[in-house]
Amino acid sequence: MTVIENVVGRISVLKGGKYSVEIDVITTSGFGRFAAPIDEDPSLYIVEAHRAVSEVDEIIGPELIGFDSQEQELIDSYLWEIDGTEDLSHIGANTALAVSVAVAKAAANVKKVPLYSYIGGTFTTELPVPMLKFAEDDNFEYIVLVRDLMEISDVVDAMVKIKENSREVALEGLSKASELAGDELGVEVALGLIQKRKMKLEEVLRTVEDYNIAYIKPLGEEELFLELIAGTHGIFVDGEYLFKTRNILDRRYYNALSIKPINLGTLTDLYNLINDVKSERIAPILAEAKYESADEALPHLAVGFKCPAIMFHEGSLVKINELIRIAEDLGERGRIITFEG
Structure with missing residues (x-):
């Protein structure tokens, strides 16, 4: 049975020593858990985390007992109703996301199917192209991606080769190192850039044209x-x-949009935005928040919602390995989504 019997909140430690709320959703024959990421660094994060746990234990949890965990849209809508604001400012977007994902995990657990399959259905066979943030300087955060990716691990190999071939973190050197990495691995390796400061139009255009850039934010x-x-x-x-x-x-x-689930609230909100983005012929890129737990849900969400790309931090080995496991689970049915600008 998928009826919710209990919802438990607790403090969870994220990457960087930040604190958030972790949720357990317990059904009559299944269980789901998720710790919400945080995209900013609030000065009162520990206070906010404790407040979120109280909200879950005293308000949200009792309200959700008796709901069927398979009724994702209904539960997500009810979370907004419980909150009573236009931006989830009462219970918090991180709390809403933690509850929403934990509910989906519990339902998937009862069904004995992976989360990506529960979200996406029987015909979920497409794998997102992984993009890895691996360095930064005063001007950019640097990302490596492989245009003609054959295996998920290709992007990790490319990152390692770039680091071996570059002496310092600077655009020109990393660009040359990415081209060398492509030659050594026999794949097309390129850089992505996230701007950290505003630049003149001519400078941005020249950067994209001159330095083997495949992606820019x-x-x-x-x-x-x-x-x-x-x-x-x-x-x-x-x-x-x-x-x-x-x-x-x-x-x-623009033709791509990086989407961090924490900025939206519930899984239903994430699903609706991804569909809106696709309807504009824009590629949705599911991205990690600044502070994440070791939870493996993000690659499942990217596969389940058929996002063509997913952006990881270099140190997110748990999530990268989970994407490799999903590829193995899909076997010959799985194929990497074509990711072209």
């Missing part, structure tokens, strides 16, 4: 995005900045 006004889309071919222009600051969701401005 710019900072700037609408004009910058329009010029990047018009002036580049086969390059992913990530519109997270425009989406968050201007609420712009439009293929004319």
Whole structure:
């Protein structure tokens, strides 16, 4: 049976020594657990984590007892009703996400199917292209990706080769190292860039053209995005900045959008946004938050929601290995999604 019998909250320690809330959802014959990530560094994070646990134990948990854990949309809608605000500012987006994912895990556990299969259904066979953040300097965070990926581990091999071939963290050196890595491995290795400061339009265009760049997340006004889309071919222009600051969701401005589940709330909210993004012919990239637990759910969400790419931090070995396990589980049915700008 999938009826919820108990919901338990506790303090959880995330990467970087930050604190969040972890949720257990217990059904009559299944169990699900998830610790919510945090995307920022709130000064009162330990206080907020304790408050979230109290909310779960005293309000959310008792309200959800008796619900069928398979009724994901109903439960997610009820979490918004319990919160009573327009932005989950009462119970918190991290608490809502923790409860929502734990509910899905409990239902999948009862069904004895992997989370990705429970979310995506029988015909879930596509694997996202992994992108790895591996370095940063004053100007950029650097990402490695393999355009003609055959195995999930190819991107890890490419990252290792780039580090072996580069003497310092600088754009020109890493660009040359990525090309050398591609030659050594026999695959097409490229860099991705996340801007950390605003740059002039000409400088951004020149950077994309000159340094083996396949992906960029710019900072700037609408004009910058329009010029990047018009002036580049086969390059992913990530519109997270425009989406968050201007609420712009439009293929004319960008062709990719990194999505962090923690910024949305429930799984239903995540599902709806991914569908909206796809309807605009924009590639959704599921991305880790700044502070994460070792939970393995993120690759399952990317596969279940058929996201063409997933962005990991270099040290997220648990999640990378889980994506490899999912690929193994799918076997010959599995194929890596074509990820082209």
